Amino acid sequence: MSDVLNTRRAKKQALGPYGRIGKSLGELDDRLGVARGGRTFMDKIFPDHWSFMLGEIALYSFLILMVTGVFLTLYFIPSSAIVTYHGSYAPLVGQKMTEAFESTVNLSFAVRGGLLMRQMHHWACDIFVGAIVIHMARVFFTGAFRKPRELNWIIGSTLLILAIVNGFLGYSLPDDLVSGTGIRIAYSIILSIPLVGTYLAFWVFGGNFPGTSIIPRFMILHCLIVPLIIIGLVGAHLFLLVRQKHTQFPGKGRTEKNVVGSPMFPVFMAKTTGFLFIVGGITALLGAFAQVNPIWQFGPYDAARISYAVQPDWYMGFLDGALRIWPSWSFHSWGYTIPFEVLVPAVILPGLIFNLVFVWPMLERKFTKDNEIHNLLDRPSNRPTRTAAGVTMLSFLGMLFIASSTDVLAKFFNISLNTVLLSLRYLTVIVPILAFPITYRICHELQAVKGGGRRKTPNVVTRSVEGEYTATPSPRYVDDVPSHLEATEVPTYIHEEPDESGDSGVRVVDR
Amino acid sequence: MTSPLIKRCFALSIVSLVALGPVVLFVGGAQASYKLTPYQTTRKNAGTPNSTFVKKNSDGVIIAYGNTSITYRAPSSALVTIGDALFQQNCASCHGAEANGVPANGTTGAFPDLVGLGPATINFWIDSGRMPATNPRSIEANRRVPRLTHDQALAVSAWVNSLSPGFPLIPYPHLKNANVADGAALFALNCASCHTIEGDGDALAMSTFSPSLRKIPSIEVAEAIRTGPANMPRFTGNLSDAQVNDIVKYVTTEIQHPNNPGGFGLGGLGPVAEGFVGLAFGVGVLALFGFWVGERDD
Numbered sequence: 172m173s174d175v176l177n178t179r180r181a182k183k184q185a186l187g188p189y190g191r192i193g194k195s196l197g198e199l200d201d202r203l204g205v206a207r208g209g210r211t212f213m214d215k216i217f218p219d220h221w222s223f224m225l226g227e228i229a230l231y232s233f234l235i236l237m238v239t240g241v242f243l244t245l246y247f248i249p250s251s252a253i254v255t256y257h258g259s260y261a262p263l264v265g266q267k268m269t270e271a272f273e274s275t276v277n278l279s280f281a282v283r284g285g286l287l288m289r290q291m292h293h294w295a296c297d298i299f300v301g302a303i304v305i306h307m308a309r310v311f312f313t314g315a316f317r318k319p320r321e322l323n324w325i326i327g328s329t330l331l332i333l334a335i336v337n338g339f340l341g342y343s344l345p346d347d348l349v350s351g352t353g354i355r356i357a358y359s360i361i362l363s364i365p366l367v368g369t370y371l372a373f374w375v376f377g378g379n380f381p382g383t384s385i386i387p388r389f390m391i392l393h394c395l396i397v398p399l400i401i402i403g404l405v406g407a408h409l410f411l412l413v414r415q416k417h418t419q420f421p422g423k424g425r426t427e428k429n430v431v432g433s434p435m436f437p438v439f440m441a442k443t444t445g446f447l448f449i450v451g452g453i454t455a456l457l458g459a460f461a462q463v464n465p466i467w468q469f470g471p472y473d474a475a476r477i478s479y480a481v482q483p484d485w486y487m488g489f490l491d492g493a494l495r496i497w498p499s500w501s502f503h504s505w506g507y508t509i510p511f512e513v514l515v516p517a518v519i520l521p522g523l524i525f526n527l528v529f530v531w532p533m534l535e536r537k538f539t540k541d542n543e544i545h546n547l548l549d550r551p552s553n554r555p556t557r558t559a560a561g562v563t564m565l566s567f568l569g570m571l572f573i574a575s576s577t578d579v580l581a582k583f584f585n586i587s588l589n590t591v592l593l594s595l596r597y598l599t600v601i602v603p604i605l606a607f608p609i610t611y612r613i614c615h616e617l618q619a620v621k622g623g624g625r626r627k628t629p630n631v632v633t634r635s636v637e638g639e640y641t642a643t644p645s646p647r648y649v650d651d652v653p654s655h656l657e658a659t660e661v662p663t664y665i666h667e668e669p670d671e672s673g674d675s676g677v678r679v680v681d682r
Numbered sequence: 683m684t685s686p687l688i689k690r691c692f693a694l695s696i697v698s699l700v701a702l703g704p705v706v707l708f709v710g711g712a713q714a715s716y717k718l719t720p721y722q723t724t725r726k727n728a729g730t731p732n733s734t735f736v737k738k739n740s741d742g743v744i745i746a747y748g749n750t751s752i753t754y755r756a757p758s759s760a761l762v763t764i765g766d767a768l769f770q771q772n773c774a775s776c777h778g779a780e781a782n783g784v785p786a787n788g789t790t791g792a793f794p795d796l797v798g799l800g801p802a803t804i805n806f807w808i809d810s811g812r813m814p815a816t817n818p819r820s821i822e823a824n825r826r827v828p829r830l831t832h833d834q835a836l837a838v839s840a841w842v843n844s845l846s847p848g849f850p851l852i853p854y855p856h857l858k859n860a861n862v863a864d865g866a867a868l869f870a871l872n873c874a875s876c877h878t879i880e881g882d883g884d885a886l887a888m889s890t891f892s893p894s895l896r897k898i899p900s901i902e903v904a905e906a907i908r909t910g911p912a913n914m915p916r917f918t919g920n921l922s923d924a925q926v927n928d929i930v931k932y933v934t935t936e937i938q939h940p941n942n943p944g945g946f947g948l949g950g951l952g953p954v955a956e957g958f959v960g961l962a963f964g965v966g967v968l969a970l971f972g973f974w975v976g977e978r979d980d
Binding site for chain 1: 862864867871874875876879880885887888891892932936941942943945947952953954957959961964967969971972973976977
């Protein structure tokens with residue numbers, strides 16, 4: 172008997188049908204009872220649609236931000252102490268600069284992989300905010316924010332604000348000429364708030380601009396406080412998503428009461444892990460081959476120096492654009508000044524926009540008197556008013572975004588800067604107003620398209636013996652209209668009855 | 683108690699001081715306004731306070747001056763005749779046969795008077811291809827391939843200078859003696875507010891543009907700083923020859939051939955191009971990958 176047990180096959184058999192991993196999982200279950208939870212987790216059903224991957228871009232670029240950010244904190248010195256540069260970049264040798272700037276230049280030139288990490292961090296940030304925006308647009312236009320998911324919409328919108336704020340804070344940390352200009356603008360924006368502006372600005376900056384405390388403070392905010400809030404809210408966002416289960420596009424076999432899709436393990440796990448590496452790969456490609464924020468060319472910040480043609484990172488563009496095109500209205504009387512040309516575009520306008528975003532689910536419920544629970548998504552064309560409202564807001568923000576590059580446009584097209592500025596003032600008002608009826612009309616036209624949203628099938632052209640050509644449309648794809656859902660074997664560590672039914676890799680569970 | 687005499691003397695001295703004060707201040711101010719700052723290199727003065735040598739020709743006209751940073755030289759007077767011919771051919775239709783800005787049948791004031799402008803100014807406008815202008819009425823004479831060669835430009839400068847000698851002469855910077863780091867700091871302080879910190883130039887107000895500095899030769903950079911063409915301020919009092927030399931070195935080395943790691947520079951457009959690449963390439967390509975990974979039947 173003993174000699175039989177010693178064979179490799181006998182040992183393998185002793186481990187059970189799932190091998191070493193299955194055995195250790197079994198041991199773990201004996202002690203902690205992970206099987207039930209683990210099974211629920213692995214069997215979680217993800218409805219599959221490419222647009223559901225957009226939020227994952229944001230999640231994974233945030234992961235990259237954290238990894239590269241930790242690397243950067245090892246070399247970055249958040250200090251406004253003045254030092255003289257003696258590094259390898261000739262045009263800066265002997266110049267006075269803050270330790271923050273010096274350490275950023277050193278980590279770019281003297282640390283192995285430092286520049287790559289810095290550039291990846293910056294690109295990941297640009298992608299992070301961009302992915303949040305398109306994910307949000309997807310959620311908005313498909314109506315995924317409706318009851319019961321209003322809270323997750325609000326968490327997501329808060330995440331967008333936090334991402335923008337943290338992006339600005341991080342952009343400011345190197346204390347280079349361009350970002351220093353950005354901090355100067357932020358200081359003026361705080362100053363413009365009536366009554367409390369001065370106190371607020373002094374409180375944030377620890378005194379008058381620029382002071383020496385803003386870089387250490389931004390560091391704590393950028394690397395500790397804001398990321399912690401973001402991590403907490405991302406956790407809440409994902410928890411709610413699991414708790415409330417996914418939305419899904421309407422289709423055969425899909426109802427408000429069920430979820431049709433692939434299970435977490437192995438289908439979704441494989442897809443999402445692969446996607447994580449794709450996001451990392453694209454970010455690394457950009458970090459390696461596309462230069463971003465070459466601070467050594469800008470030099471250290473100094474209140475006396477200024478560069479022309481300074482733009483913020485893209486996600487701050489709408490604020491910069493609003494500041495650029497707003498008319499110079501201000502109030503001076505009785506010894507007080509209220510700078511409306513700063514207060515309105517930089518404080519009131521973003522406040523209004525984000526408040527509108529927050530209350531939109533409630534507003535829509537109030538106007539449509541639709542208090543039902545929705546798990547099936549809308550096609551955007553089926554909700555023309557909402558779609559048109561969303562396009563209006565996006566086009567307004569888009570015009571403000573374009574307005575932040577007035578000088579680049581004027582230079583590129585060789586037209587007067589004043590003409591560009593004036594036309595953008597008009598366009599920022601006109602384009603959103605036009606966008607609403609146009610979108611509304613297009614939505615209605617799309618509703619009339621037969622078989623909209625279905626894949627087009629090819630026309631089969633045949634030539635008869637006489638030489639006559641006839642085109643006949645081929646039948647609809649079989650998997651376009653799943654007539655029945657077949658059960659499939661999905662590997663699982665827990666023995667169970669096969670699911671009721673499912674298409675290839677598709678399962679149905681009750682909500 | 684002091685004696686009345688002392689009191690009276692005291693009062694008198696106060697009164698006289700008060701009366702004399704404005705006079706002293708006026709005279710002093712007048713003196714001060716004639717006093718040149720150490721760096722000045724203007725049309726009236728040959729930059730001698732800043733120069734370690736001054737060379738005159740047999741007629742006593744200054745033909746060269748300078749120091750270890752920049753040598754200013756007048757174009758050779760042998761070129762005057764050919765310069766006259768070139769001027770009549772290429773410039774006189776607007777600036778007039780006498781270079782005084784009055785063309786034949788024209789009115790005064792429509793075109794700039796060139797007499798006494800100094801060779802550096804004349805040479806800059808011709809060498810940079812801005813003159814002869816494509817459109818004499820346009821607000822900007824843009825940089826383009828020069829119509830006259832460098833020698834022809836020198837000849838025209840020589841002829842205009844022969845009408846009434848002016849300064850500055852044509853600057854020849856000695857880049858070996860320049861400090862590129864000082865140049866970088868001075869560039870950020872004096873130039874970046876129009877030409878941008880990367881030297882790419884940009885649109886300014888009312889259809890004026892600050893040109894890109896990416897391909898401008900060192901002599902023209904120095905000429906532009908010292909003469910202030912078009913909208914550009916003329917930097918005379920606040921920059922020494924050594925400082926101008928530092929800036930020229932920074933522009934012709936670090937701006938034109940930057941040590942610029944980190945991949946493609948994205949056209950030096952800064953965050954505009956970065957945002958475009960981040961959104962179009964970063965997010966766009968990732969969304970396409972998502973389209974590839976995810977289902978797309980519905």
